[in-house]
Amino acid sequence: MAQLLGAESIINVAGFGPPTLHALGARLASRLSSRVYNLAITNVPGPQQPLYVAGSRLLASYPVMPLTKNQAMSIGLTSYDGGVFVSVNADRDSVRDLADFVGCMRESLDELRQAARLVTGRVLRIIPSDDGPDEVSVS
Structure with missing residues (x-):
């Protein structure tokens, strides 16, 4: 339960805080951390319904994690x-x-997609982007 509340808090803060505030938070976290690591991975659940700004639908939401x-x-x-x-x-x-x-991540995602189809019968679509990363959706 604590992890779920933490993720919801991150979503709420990330949606409304200015980028400068996020950058300051990342810098502070890196100074306070005594852990030694070279890779950070995060999974933050987002809204599962479409969002709109001034009548335009948000099509994608890519996270950007700063390097410490x-x-x-x-x-x-x-x-x-x-x-x-x-x-x-x-x-x-x-x-x-x-x-x-x-490239290895894409190959692994394709393996996962095939395994998911065998287990669930659902198709995981990968929508390539010409100007950026690929989008993945489930249908």
Whole structure:
């Protein structure tokens, strides 16, 4: 229950806080943390109904996780309106083969998609984007 409340709090704060506030929070968290790690992965559930701004529908919601001191990579995952959106942020000096890593992620997602279809009978669609990452939705 504590994790669910924490995720809901993050969603509520992330939706209304200015980017500068988020950046300051990330910097403070990195200074207070005594943990040594080079990869952070997060999964934050988002709204499962479409959102609109000034009459325009939000089509995608990609998380952006900042890198902290000595961190090589971060992977963010969020859900929105039946889809799952993933972003990868990496330090170019630490992760020189990022394109290969993303390619491996896509291959793994395809394996997961095939396994899910066998178990549930549902199809996980991957919608490629010409100007950015791929969008994934379940139908």
